[in-house]
Amino acid sequence: MLIVGVYRMKQGSADGRFLMWKVAAGAVSPHPFEGVGWQNVAGAYGMAQERYFASGTASPGEILVADAPEYVFNEYLQIAIAYGWGWSLLMIAVLIGAFVSAFRNGRYGIAGSVAACAVVMTASYPFQFPISILTIGAICIGAFIGRSELSEREFNINMEGRFPTATSKRHGYLPMRLLLIAISLGGTIFLTIDCKKFEQNVLFQTGLALHKSGQWAKSNGVMMDLLSHSSDPMPLNIIGKNYTELNMRDSAEHYLRRSTQRCPNRLYPHYLLMKLYLRQPADSTVARREAKILLSTKEKVSSPAVEQMRKEATKLMHN
Secondary structure, eight states: OHHHHHHHHHHHHHHHHHHHHHHHHHHHTTTTTTOOOGGGHHHHHHHHHHHHHHHHHHOOOHHHHHOOOOOSSSHHHHHHHHHHHHHHHHHHHHHHHHHHHHHHTTTTTHHHHHHHHHHHHHSSOOSSHHHHHHHHHHHHHHHHHHHOOOHHHHHHHIIIIHHHHHHHHHHHHHHHHHHHHHHHHHHHHHHHHHOOOHHHHHHHHHHHHHHHHTHHHHHHHHHHHHHHOOOOOOOOHHHHHHHHHTTHHHHHHHHHHHHHHHHHHOOOOHHHHHHHHHHOOOOOOHHHHHHHHHHHSOOOOOHHHHHHHHHHHHHHHHH
16 A cells, blocks of 8 residues: 555656666667666667657557656666676675675664665666765675674584584685675776766757757767767757758658657657658648647647747648
């Protein structure tokens, strides 16, 4: 009942996370072993979301909640996209090992902390912040460096002449414990250094400025570079507008179609397609189809820009 209540309270957010996890799992498939690199995760996610919505299997609810996230709200999937499934599974193994180690040694506070970290990593994005990476790493290392305490019964047996057996048992765990500590420390240092967010804004603003100044080919070069780092459909829109100005209609249509598939609840690419089809040689039938989509699609957030696009679509439909 608690789970259902929490879901109902934030249903839109929960549905958005479910969609992101489904799409993110598909984003791993093209690079399951080597990954794409941390700063290319958003770009890989955007491509995967295009493929998913182009397949026609998405539900109306998924179309409505689709967005262009910078991270996938699940660090296990984020690591899998960035570095491959192997590293994600290793991270899960370290977390399980840390929990078991702390719990067996009676360090229940540390065990609970490991469990809390594992849960937060399932539905949030702590690896976007170096302090969170360092904290999770320190908790795991703390779980492994706790001493293994022999029970009173084992201690008595040792004193009765079985000390070598108990000692070998205790030392048998030491190499594995040291290995897990080394993995945790190395992983923490690596992630703290490597997991830096790609600053998209400078590149996007540069491409946008080139577009507005009429340097459409140069603008496309900048926006093409941005696609590998961003899940946002706006670079696709700018590329489509650039090709429209260059009178390359097929290329403009291709990138604007990609934009409609990347985030199908966005109306702007349909508006750009409508305007594209009204250019000479005009194709009023296809332009009306896009106008109908503009008028019938439920927008995620209403705005004056949406109202203006719909006014133009209404005018076209009545001509």
